[in-house]
Amino acid sequence: MGKNIILETIAREMQAGVLVLNKEGAALYANPYFLNSFPIDNGVEDKPVGEIIKNSSLLKKVDHFLQSRGGKSEDIEISEASRFFKVHVVPLKEKEDFSLLLFLQDITEEKRVETIKKDFVANVSHELRTPLASIKGYSETLLDGGMDDKETLKEFLRVIDRHATRMARLIDDLLTLSRLESHQMTIVSAPVDLKELILYITTGFEKQARDKGITLSSQIPDGLPKILGDRDRLEQVMVNLLDNAIKYTPSGGNVSINAGKNNGNVKVNVKDTGFGIPADDIPRIFERFYRVDKARSRDLGGTGLGLAIVKHIIQGHNGKLHVESTPGKGSTFSFSLKACD
Ligand SMILES: Nc1ncnc2c1ncn2[C@@H]1O[C@H](COP(=O)(O)OP(=O)(O)OP(=O)(O)O)[C@@H](O)[C@H]1O
Ligand SMILES: [Mg+2]
Known part of the structure; x- marks a missing residue:
């Protein structure tokens, strides 16, 4: 040739x-x-x-x-x-x-990954620095003589404990995400009764809702088919969605969960009457560390990892995730998973 x-x-x-x-x-x-x-x-x-x-x-x-x-x-x-x-x-x-x-x-893709990595390191450092600075400030004050007053001691230790808990949660969430992303966390598949799971998780949130003056209710029909999935991971999905629904709904609002069968799938909706999410932000809320109102979320102890975890778990189950939201009115987060035959 x-x-x-x-x-x-x-x-x-x-x-x-x-x-x-x-x-x-x-x-x-x-x-x-x-x-x-x-x-x-x-x-x-x-x-x-x-x-x-x-x-x-x-x-x-x-x-x-x-x-x-x-x-x-x-x-x-x-x-x-x-x-x-x-x-x-x-x-x-x-x-x-x-x-x-x-x-x-x-080299556009390489540049994009490079930027994500840089942003990620900057975000993690920032999120860890904030609680760490508080822990350091409060313990220094105690060591400088603040310890002598029992009430101050108690109050400051409480603050230190809260910030340490927050750091531990952040690290837990990061580890979960990195395992999900590197597929180290295998999704165990066994039949899961979503009705039982939802009732179990909802009970755990009753106090949090009551303390905030939010009505929490669920409506799940009997005979809902089971789905094939990983119970622990699906519990985490429900916890993260319910935590958000309660966190981002002002006192006096409602959070309701319903589920039903739909074209061979089981669909679960978590609906709240909260702040809602502007349409421009919706495509971004599943990104790591993305928060619509940074100050509000951080005050509530959030780091912006909850929905990134939800997305990975639902994707790992070949399920679908959907959000509908109207600012000032509320949001509905839904996921659907294939029903067992
Ligand atoms: N039900 C909701 N109503 C209104 N805004 C929401 C709702 N759920 C999520 N959001 C918005 O999406 C952002 C991302 O949610 P995500 O759960 O990932 O993070 P977070 O709640 O801020 O922190 P974390 O879940 O790590 O504690 C939130 O900061 C909030 O702005
Ligand atoms: Mg959250």
């Missing part, structure tokens, strides 16, 4: 952009991947590079190569049309002729 056809096929099929410029800086060739990433009307042939790429640092570099007609190949990272590329620029000299080869690798 001829070498040319092989080289042409490589250029056509490779998953990176290739742009070749002549010594005047006009395009000689662009492969399909490049044309896909930088759509140009009527193709690129003979067009000056400045009409094809807008990034000024890359154009400067290209200019430099064209002026000096030589040099060593170089790498540069650019962002163009809201994507990130690593560009490998290779000068090619043959006697009096000169051309410049540009290889573009799309």
Whole structure:
């Protein structure tokens, strides 16, 4: 087989952009991947590079190569049309002729993951620093003589205990999430009676609801089919949803749970008459650490991990999660899981 056809096929099929410029800086060739990433009307042939790429640092570099007609190949990272590329620029000299080869690798996804990692570390550090600073402040005050007064001692120890509990919860939630994400936490599948599970979890929240002046009720029909799933994980889903419903509903409101069979699935709705969630925030509330009203959630002891855990567990069960909310009126969080036959 001829070498040319092989080289042409490589250029056509490779998953990176290739742009070749002549010594005047006009395009000689662009492969399909490049044309896909930088759509140009009527193709690129003979067009000056400045009409094809807008990034000024890359154009400067290209200019430099064209002026000096030589040099060593170089790498540069650019962002163009809201994507990130690593560009490998290779000068090619043959006697009096000169051309410049540009290889573009799309690194948008790597950049995105890098940002998530950076944000994650920043978020965790911030969330741990706040309770830790309180623990340190209160214990220092006690050691500086505050201990002598029994009432102060008791009150400060209570604050320290509350913050330590919060830190422990944050770490528990992070570990749960990381296990769910790395699939270390296998979802055990056994028939689960959701009615019994819901009644059990709801009972646990009765005091919390009563103390806040919220009516908590559930309506679950008899004979609801069982679903195949992991009971412990599903308990956590219910705990996180109910905790939110009560937390984000002002005193005097209602939280109600109902369940029913629907097209071979069992659907559970947790409905509250609380603050509600603005439509713009709804797509983001399942992200780790995302809180609509940061101050309010933090005052209530939240770190923004509850719904991220819910999402992972429901996804792990191949179930569906749904939210409907009207600010000022309330929210309904629903999940549905396949019923056992
Ligand atoms: N039932 C609800 N009503 C109104 N807002 C809600 C409701 N459930 C969740 N939210 C909003 O979504 C955000 C994310 O919820 P999530 O449960 O993940 O975190 P959190 O409750 O703030 O903290 P954590 O669950 O870790 O204690 C909350 O901060 C809140 O702004
Ligand atoms: Mg929560």
